[in-house]
Amino acid sequence: MALAAIVASSSSSLIFVLSTSTAESFVLSTTPSSSSPSSSSSSFQFTTSPSSSTLRSSSAKTSLSCAAFNNDNNNNSHNRESTTSLNYKNDKQIIHDEQQQSSSSSSSPTIKSTKSSTSTKPPKIHPTSGGRITLVGAGPGSPDLLTLSAHRIISDPNNLIIVDRLVSSEIIALISGEYKVANKHPGCAELAQQEIYEWCKQGIKEGRHVVRLKIGDPFVFGRGGEEVLEFRDFGVEPSIVPGVSAAFSAPLLGSIPVTHRGISNQVVMCTGYGREGTSPDLIQYHKEQTVVFLMAVGRLRSLCDNLITKAHYPRDTPVGIVERAGCPDQRTIVGNVETIADLAERYNVKPPSTIVVGEVVNVLLTEDDFGMVAKEEMEEQHHRREGLVVVQSNTI
Numbered sequence: 001m002a003l004a005a006i007v008a009s010s011s012s013s014l015i016f017v018l019s020t021s022t023a024e025s026f027v028l029s030t031t032p033s034s035s036s037p038s039s040s041s042s043s044f045q046f047t048t049s050p051s052s053s054t055l056r057s058s059s060a061k062t063s064l065s066c067a068a069f070n071n072d073n074n075n076n077s078h079n080r081e082s083t084t085s086l087n088y089k090n091d092k093q094i095i096h097d098e099q100q101q102s103s104s105s106s107s108s109p110t111i112k113s114t115k116s117s118t119s120t121k122p123p124k125i126h127p128t129s130g131g132r133i134t135l136v137g138a139g140p141g142s143p144d145l146l147t148l149s150a151h152r153i154i155s156d157p158n159n160l161i162i163v164d165r166l167v168s169s170e171i172i173a174l175i176s177g178e179y180k181v182a183n184k185h186p187g188c189a190e191l192a193q194q195e196i197y198e199w200c201k202q203g204i205k206e207g208r209h210v211v212r213l214k215i216g217d218p219f220v221f222g223r224g225g226e227e228v229l230e231f232r233d234f235g236v237e238p239s240i241v242p243g244v245s246a247a248f249s250a251p252l253l254g255s256i257p258v259t260h261r262g263i264s265n266q267v268v269m270c271t272g273y274g275r276e277g278t279s280p281d282l283i284q285y286h287k288e289q290t291v292v293f294l295m296a297v298g299r300l301r302s303l304c305d306n307l308i309t310k311a312h313y314p315r316d317t318p319v320g321i322v323e324r325a326g327c328p329d330q331r332t333i334v335g336n337v338e339t340i341a342d343l344a345e346r347y348n349v350k351p352p353s354t355i356v357v358g359e360v361v362n363v364l365l366t367e368d369d370f371g372m373v374a375k376e377e378m379e380e381q382h383h384r385r386e387g388l389v390v391v392q393s394n395t396i
Contacts, residue, residue: 121237131204133231135224137217137243140250141168141352142326149241150213159211160203162196166215166352168327179213193223201234212238215352217245221271221294247292250325250354254332255364264290264360272296272303272355279303282311290358297321297353301341307357313337318361323353332369334361 125132136153139145146154154161154175161179163172172179180199182192196212203210218224219242231238247269251258258267266289270280273295279302283291296303307313315338323331335343337357 122232122235124237124239126204126207126234126236129205130207131210131236132239133200133204133210133212133234133236134239134241135212135218135227135231136214136241137222137245138164138167138171138213138215139244140216140246140253140325140354141170141330143168143170143174145244145249145326146171146174147241147243150243153211153241154213156209159209160199161211161213162199162203163213164215165192167213168324170327171213197230200231204234204236214243215246216294217243217247220245220247220269246325246352246354247294250322251292251320251356251360253325253330254320254322255369256320256322256332256356256361257363258290258292258356258360260360260363263363264288264358266290267292269294270296272299279306282306284311285313285317287359290356290360293355293357295351296355297344297349297351300344300355303355304337304341307337313357317357318359320356320361321349321353322356323349325352325354334365 134153136150137147138150139147143151151174153159154171157177159177161175161177163175163179163181165182167181172181182196200210200212212218212227214222214224216222218227224240228238228240248258259265266286268283268289268291270282270291270293272280272293279299283289285307293303304319307317308315315336317337318334319337319340320332320334321340321344323333331347331349333340333343333347333349340355
């Protein structure tokens with residue numbers, strides 16, 4: 001099922017493209033609206049019907065987009081006709097519906113649920129054990145970028161903290177009570193995830209306040225929604241503390257804005273790994289577009305090859321990598337689509353790192369950002385048109 005939010009106003013519209021197969025990418029874009037300048041009203045719709053105005057999507061079957069809509073009666077009528085309500089269904093209802101659809105001659109697609117759900121949410125506190133759980137975003141890495149709520153919760157000595165492996169040591173140092181770190185490494189992520197669930201389930205059973213601490217924002221390619229559904233099966237509805245997403249904060253900490261007037265008016269957020277290790281579909285090249293990749297360092301070379309051969313990116317398109325954003329040992333490495341994989345190997349770039357592709361990479365960087373790289377080395381790299389190398393240590 002595809003779900004998109006449409007926001008139209010007199011000045012601009014927000015465009016979201018959501019891959020419906022694995023939820024691997026979406027687009028946030030600001031474009032001029034075709035509505036009358038005198039119109040001050042706006043409309044907000046949720047629609048589940050595929051749009052015919054897909055924005056540079058690789059497949060109309062797996063992506064959904066919405067462009068600017070005028071606020072006239074005809075468009076409002078069309079939007080109402082394409083709007084559906086979403087209802088939770090339990091397993092029996094889903095099976096019953098599928099049986100009806102299989103015996104019907106209707107051509108409408110069958111909607112299948114991958115996980116059971118109920119019409120009501122469970123309580124915040126477990127009715128028998130008194131345990132509860134809070135899902136907390138830790139931000140990109142700096143303790144200064146924790147929300148006040150997140151800091152208060154992880155510094156409570158009575159809480160049990162279940163920590164993602166990539167949460168920075170600086171943030172872990174703020175934990176006052178018991179904590180366990182997930183051993184999520186490539187090749188054993190699913191086993192580690194099951195271990196996390198067992199830790200959380202046991203903590204709830206013991207009547208504790210379990211805090212699930214995840215890097216960045218848990219709901220931006222961080223399994224946040226999947227964990228909420230799992231915790232509901234434990235009989236509790238988790239509380240949510242959003243985190244500062246690395247998709248926007250990490251680039252800026254490396255002196256790279258994701259948008260800039262006249263340079264980039266679109267931002268595509270994409271994960272390097274889909275479900276079961278799949279690669280995301282890439283949106284075609286557009287000069288005024290920024291692409292931010294999360295969790296993609298491990299397949300950077302193949303990613304860049306695909307950007308050139310499949311998404312038609314020019315080889316000299318700037319690419320920046322911000323490693324351990326906001327931490328004392330933060331580094332920023334800058335090259336282009338053709339050279340960045342070699343540079344990442346040369347400088348031994350590791351997760352957590354955020355990759356930015358687009359002309360915005362060079363907007364704010366100056367010689368003052370060159371840091372530890374010798375000037376003659378940079379001049380040599382630039383002369384050979386291999387891209388500019390920047391290794392930058394930075395703290396907030």
